[in-house]
Amino acid sequence: MGPKTNPDTAPYRYQINAEECRSCDRCRKVCMAGAISEERGKAYVIDEQKCTKCGTCVKWCKYKAIQRLDMYSGE
Ligand code: SF4
Numbered sequence: 001m002g003p004k005t006n007p008d009t010a011p012y013r014y015q016i017n018a019e020e021c022r023s024c025d026r027c028r029k030v031c032m033a034g035a036i037s038e039e040r041g042k043a044y045v046i047d048e049q050k051c052t053k054c055g056t057c058v059k060w061c062k063y064k065a066i067q068r069l070d071m072y073s074g075e
């Protein structure tokens, strides 16, 4: 868990859109929390328990497959 953000109280989460993900591996490499992994044969996934919500992966995904979802607006 990162010291600057509190994943438990931040009102949003990050999610990879399986239909947009091209499994390029960029996000996994830049995620310092080690929260991103490849699901065998499927799109990459973000482990919400590990994600510190830093937003770095969003900037690195050139396919815009990673979204920030507001948890209190019905997504
Ligand atoms: S950077 Fe984007 S396209 Fe590449 S593996 Fe991550 S989510 Fe998928």
Ligand code: SF4
Pocket (backbone or CB within 6 Å): 014, 030, 031, 032, 033, 034, 035, 036, 046, 050, 051, 052, 053, 054, 055, 056, 057, 058
């Ligand atoms: S927001 Fe940060 S911690 Fe969460 S998956 Fe993306 S790079 Fe990793």
